Amino acid sequence: MNTDSFEAVWGSPADAQSILNLINLVQPQVPWSLSHFQWQFRDSPYGPAKLYLVKKLNGQVVSLYAAIAQRIAINGKSFQARMVQDVMTHPDYRGRGFLHDLGRRCLDDIRSTGEIGYTFPNERSEKSFRRNGWKELCPIPTRIKLLDKERSSDVKNEVEVLPLKGPFGNSLAEIWKLSNLQIGVDRNTDFLNWRYSKPNIEYRKFIINSGEGLLILKFYSSSNEKSLHICDLFVKENCQGIIPSILSFCEDLGRTEKANFLTAWLPEKHPYADPFNAVGLKIQNSSSRFFFVYPTTESIGLIQDPTLWHLSHGDSDVY
Numbered sequence: 001m002n003t004d005s006f007e008a009v010w011g012s013p014a015d016a017q018s019i020l021n022l023i024n025l026v027q028p029q030v031p032w033s034l035s036h037f038q039w040q041f042r043d044s045p046y047g048p049a050k051l052y053l054v055k056k057l058n059g060q061v062v063s064l065y066a067a068i069a070q071r072i073a074i075n076g077k078s079f080q081a082r083m084v085q086d087v088m089t090h091p092d093y094r095g096r097g098f099l100h101d102l103g104r105r106c107l108d109d110i111r112s113t114g115e116i117g118y119t120f121p122n123e124r125s126e127k128s129f130r131r132n133g134w135k136e137l138c139p140i141p142t143r144i145k146l147l148d149k150e151r152s153s154d155v156k157n158e159v160e161v162l163p164l165k166g167p168f169g170n171s172l173a174e175i176w177k178l179s180n181l182q183i184g185v186d187r188n189t190d191f192l193n194w195r196y197s198k199p200n201i202e203y204r205k206f207i208i209n210s211g212e213g214l215l216i217l218k219f220y221s222s223s224n225e226k227s228l229h230i231c232d233l234f235v236k237e238n239c240q241g242i243i244p245s246i247l248s249f250c251e252d253l254g255r256t257e258k259a260n261f262l263t264a265w266l267p268e269k270h271p272y273a274d275p276f277n278a279v280g281l282k283i284q285n286s287s288s289r290f291f292f293v294y295p296t297t298e299s300i301g302l303i304q305d306p307t308l309w310h311l312s313h314g315d316s317d318v319y
Contacts, residue, residue, distance in 0.1 A: 066086040
């Protein structure tokens with residue numbers, strides 16, 4: 001083992017099968033297909049992912065560090081960004097500093113291009129981000145509510161909720177612009193259509209009050225439990241009063257389909273925090289995962305304030 005030789009290289013489409021082999025070895029509980037690989041690493045509307053690899057000389061990929069092309073909206077202005085995810089090393093080759101080296105290379109590229117970096121690492125890779133100089137912003141703001149047989153809230157569902165069939169149009173992406181949320185992944189038309197076309201995943205998409213809001217949900221089953229995740233919820237700024245009714249709809253749908261929990265991500269001082277707290281969707285203090293950013297010079301003042309961010313399950317669909 002100690003005599004093996006390795007090289008750090010850029011990933012290419014020719015490495016797809018070897019990368020899939022590594023991913024499915026490291027995380028067999030969430031196996032990837034070739035279509036998932038294509039969607040995740042090749043189909044982003046902003047271009048292909050940058051794949052940083054360590055390979056053995058026989059071509060086997062033993063370490064992966066992926067940076068997905070994204071855009072971050074800050075007060076209505078859109079910035080180039082990279083979301084780092086799918087960071088892993090083959091179990092037989094850990095402890096050699098591969099991820100630290102690949103992370104340094106990735107960060108050098110982020111600096112040179114002036115992009116914003118952001119990531120939601122797991123506990124195994126978190127220390128590497130700290131060592132490389134990423135800024136811890138906050139724990140993941142996970143909110144969970146137990147769905148009892150009867151609703152604990154007396155808020156009535158008084159909004160028109162219509163299923164969205166087909167792709168997102170420009171009028172729906174306009175809701176994001178008119179939400180006036182200060183910082184978040186830019187939820188424009190191209191992003192929404194890519195983000196919610198993940199292979200083999202069923203998303204429930206709804207238009208609220210003929211375009212006052214947009215709601216995207218997903219059911220998830222694990223062991224003997226079933227959860228309803230709020231992947232995305234945003235409304236026009238002057239329509240925030242409808243949020244309690246939208247959450248009431250989510251609760252009712254969850255109970256109808258026998259879900260045990262309703263979950264969401266939302267920072268504590270977000271403009272929507274009060275209605276989320278009021279219905280019992282409160283932040284759990286037991287989160288062991290954190291949100292990290294690497295800001296550009298232009299964005300550094302705002303982007304390091306976690307109270308300004310719109311974070312949702314849709315930002316990291318790892319469940």
